[in-house]
Amino acid sequence: MPDSPCFVRIIVSTSILLAAILGCVTADDQRVAAPDAEAQDAALTTIRDVFKEEYAAAKTSEERLALAKRLIDTARDTENDPAACYVLLRVARDICLAAHDVGTATTAVRGMAARFDVSGIELELEVLTKILTSNLALDARKALLPQMDALYEKALSDEEYTHAEEVAVLAAATATRLCF
Secondary structure (H helix, E strand, O other), rough: OOOOOHHHHHHHHHHHHHHHEEEEOOOOOEOOOOOOOOHHHHHHHHHHHHHHHHHHOOOHHHHHHHHHHHHHHHHOOOOHHHHHHHHHHHHHHHHHOOOOOHHHHHHHHHHHHEOOOOOHHHHHHHHHHHHHHOOOOHHHHHHHHHHHHHHHHHHHHHOOHHHHHHHHHHHHHHHHHOOO
């Protein structure tokens, strides 16, 4: 039953409803524009300096993922510096992708989409595409199919048909690779 598409859709729908109830999704779109490249570069320099010791200490995948989670937490608390918030989430995403942690990478891009005027669907699609081009075990690839299904449904409901098609193509390629 947990592998059935109907069960997955129920879980996804419940998750979206809970997010709305908990305030993760707001009716009023108060997102701001993504910072320009210059502001991002300046923020990255500051972040590397502030987290210099943590970067140096993060040798293992677990330590790097702990750093990524700390960056996400810091971004949540960063209200008056949009560039720093954006870059903290971007760097956390990149660390997670290198460690093949799709869940935390998705958390980071959802944070970006919640605070900035960027396409969350496009960012999640980028995460899935990047992770699937890495040397990922077949079981890990299979585990991504429900996330692709949910993203496909989200793209359709948001009438982002081009992204829905891209997700469908990615899911079909992944399923094909699992079978052969």
